[in-house]
Amino acid sequence: MITRRTLGLGAAALIAAPAISRAQAPLRLLVIGGGFGGASAARFARDSYPDVQVTLIEPRTRFVTCPYGNLVLAGTKQLDAITFGYDAVRARGVTVIHDLASGIDPVAKSVRLAGGQALGYDRLILSPGIALRWGAIEGYDEAAAGLLPHAWVPGDGGQTALLRRQLEAMEDGGVVGIAIPPNPFRCPPGPYERISMIASYLKKAKPRSKILALDAKEAFSKQGLFQDAWNALYPGMIEWVPGNRDGKIVKVDARERVLETEFGEKHRVAVANVIPPQSAARIAIDAGLANASGWVEVDPVTFEAKAAPGIHVIGDANTAPPMPKSGFIANSTSRQAVASAIALARGAAPPADASYFNTCYSHVGDEYGISVVGIFRPGPAGFVETPNSGGVSPRGNLPDQRRLEAIYADAWYKSITDYMFGA
Ligand SMILES: Cc1cc2nc3c(=O)[nH]c(=O)nc-3n(C[C@H](O)[C@H](O)[C@H](O)COP(=O)(O)OP(=O)(O)OC[C@H]3O[C@@H](n4cnc5c(N)ncnc54)[C@H](O)[C@@H]3O)c2cc1C
Missing domain, CATH: 3.50.50.60 (FAD/NAD(P)-binding domain)
Incomplete structure (x- = not known):
C-alpha cells in the first residue's frame, strides 16, 4: 500500500x-x-x-584538411590524399555523431x-x-564564392577543386588575383604558401602568367624567406601589394572578376582567390x-x-x-x-607547467620548404612566447636545408593526420 x-x-x-x-x-x-x-x-x-x-x-563524414590544400592547387597532391574519414576514430572507442x-x-x-x-x-x-x-568585403557572399573561391575551410564545398579547375582552365598569360585578409586569420603563412604553390604550377604550365597578391597588411609571416624564394624561383611572376600601397580589397564584382581596393583601384583578373576576414x-x-x-x-x-x-x-x-x-x-x-x-x-x-608548441611549415616550391617555430606558455595576462625558443629557417642559398624542410613538412602532415584519423 x-x-x-x-x-x-x-x-x-x-x-x-x-x-x-x-x-x-x-x-x-x-x-x-x-x-x-x-x-x-x-x-x-x-x-x-x-x-x-x-x-x-x-x-561531415569526410574531413578535407586545409594543410596541403595548396599542394592540390599546385597539382602535386590529389584531394583524396588529404581527405579522411572517422572509421578509425570510432574504432578507438569514440562515439562519433555526424x-x-x-x-x-x-x-x-x-x-x-x-x-x-x-x-x-x-x-x-x-x-x-x-x-x-560574408559581406565584410562588399559583394563577397556565399554565391560570390562560387565564382571567386576562397578555399579556406576544410571540406569546403568543393572550393579547392573549383580553384584548381579555374587555374587549369586559365589561358597562359592570365593574372591570378589573391585577396589576403587583415590579422587575425587562420594560418598566417597560408596565403603566401598558396601564392608560392600557384606560382610553381604556373611556372610549369603557363609561364607567361602572373600573380597579383593584394594584401590588407604591411607585413607577413616568414616574409623574408618567402620573398627570397619568389625572387629565386619565380622571378617577375609575383607582385605583392601591401595595405599601405592600396592592397586592401574592400569590394568585388564576382561576375566581372574585379577586385576593388580601398582607394578605388579596380583589378580585373582571370582567376580570383578571395580569402575574406x-x-x-x-x-x-x-x-x-x-x-x-x-x-x-x-x-x-x-x-x-x-x-x-x-x-x-x-x-x-x-x-x-x-x-x-x-x-x-x-x-x-x-x-x-x-x-x-x-x-x-x-x-x-x-x-x-603547460607549454604549447608550434611549427608551421610552408612549401614554397618543389623540394623547397621553410618553417617558423614557437614555444608558448601561459602568462599572467594571456599567452607568452618563451624567449629564444623558436624562430624561422635561416635565410640564404641553402638548398639542402630547403629540401630537408620539405621532407619534415611531409612527415609532420603524415604524423598529425595519423594521430587524428589513423588506426
Ligand atoms: C590553405 C591552408 C593551409 C594550412 N596549412 C597549415 C599547415 O601547414 N600547418 C598548420 O599547422 N596549420 C595549417 N593551416 C591551419 C589549420 O587548417 C587550422 O589552424 C586548423 O584546421 C584549426 O583547427 P580547428 O579544430 O580550430 O578547426 P578545423 O580543423 O577547421 O575543424 C573544425 C571542425 O568543426 C566542425 N564544426 C564547425 N561548426 C560545428 C558545429 N556547430 N557542430 C559540429 N561541428 C562543427 C567543422 O565541420 C570542422 O570539421 C592551414 C590552413 C589553410 C586554410
Whole structure:
C-alpha cells in the first residue's frame, strides 16, 4: 500500500536516483568539431582516460584538411590524399555523431543538435574552427564564392577543386588575383604558401602568367624567406601589394572578376582567390562565447572560455596571441584542454607547467620548404612566447636545408593526420 510516507520516500528516491547513477556513471566529455583541435582532443582523451566517455560531434563524414590544400592547387597532391574519414576514430572507442551542434546550454550542460537530439555533458571541448565573414568585403557572399573561391575551410564545398579547375582552365598569360585578409586569420603563412604553390604550377604550365597578391597588411609571416624564394624561383611572376600601397580589397564584382581596393583601384583578373576576414565559427558566437572582435577569449591554462567556464575552446576559434591559428597549435593545446577539463570535473587542479608548441611549415616550391617555430606558455595576462625558443629557417642559398624542410613538412602532415584519423 502506498502511504504518504512511502510516497515521499519514493519521490525522494526517484529524484535522487539520477544523481546517484550520474555519480557512478562515466564522466562525459563532449567534443564539438572533428577537425585539427577536436579530432586531436578526442584521440588524446580516448588514449589517456579509458574510463571517460568521449563523444565527438562533426557534421561531415569526410574531413578535407586545409594543410596541403595548396599542394592540390599546385597539382602535386590529389584531394583524396588529404581527405579522411572517422572509421578509425570510432574504432578507438569514440562515439562519433555526424550532426551539427546548433546550441549550447552551459547551465544545463547540454548541447542541442540540428537533428533534434540533446546531449548532456560534464565537460565540453569546443573546436569548431572559423566562420568566413560574408559581406565584410562588399559583394563577397556565399554565391560570390562560387565564382571567386576562397578555399579556406576544410571540406569546403568543393572550393579547392573549383580553384584548381579555374587555374587549369586559365589561358597562359592570365593574372591570378589573391585577396589576403587583415590579422587575425587562420594560418598566417597560408596565403603566401598558396601564392608560392600557384606560382610553381604556373611556372610549369603557363609561364607567361602572373600573380597579383593584394594584401590588407604591411607585413607577413616568414616574409623574408618567402620573398627570397619568389625572387629565386619565380622571378617577375609575383607582385605583392601591401595595405599601405592600396592592397586592401574592400569590394568585388564576382561576375566581372574585379577586385576593388580601398582607394578605388579596380583589378580585373582571370582567376580570383578571395580569402575574406574571419571570426570564430557560428556555434561559438551563438553561444555568447565570443568577444566583440568575434573570437573566444580563454584561460591560458585550462582553455575555458572566459564567458562560460566549463566550455574549453581550442583551435582557431579562440584568441590566443602570440600563438598562431594553426593545426599544430590546435593539436598541441588539445592535450592541456582535455587534461584540464577532466581534472576540473573530478575536483582536481588542472596540470601545471603547460607549454604549447608550434611549427608551421610552408612549401614554397618543389623540394623547397621553410618553417617558423614557437614555444608558448601561459602568462599572467594571456599567452607568452618563451624567449629564444623558436624562430624561422635561416635565410640564404641553402638548398639542402630547403629540401630537408620539405621532407619534415611531409612527415609532420603524415604524423598529425595519423594521430587524428589513423588506426
Ligand atoms: C590553405 C591552408 C593551409 C594550412 N596549412 C597549415 C599547415 O601547414 N600547418 C598548420 O599547422 N596549420 C595549417 N593551416 C591551419 C589549420 O587548417 C587550422 O589552424 C586548423 O584546421 C584549426 O583547427 P580547428 O579544430 O580550430 O578547426 P578545423 O580543423 O577547421 O575543424 C573544425 C571542425 O568543426 C566542425 N564544426 C564547425 N561548426 C560545428 C558545429 N556547430 N557542430 C559540429 N561541428 C562543427 C567543422 O565541420 C570542422 O570539421 C592551414 C590552413 C589553410 C586554410
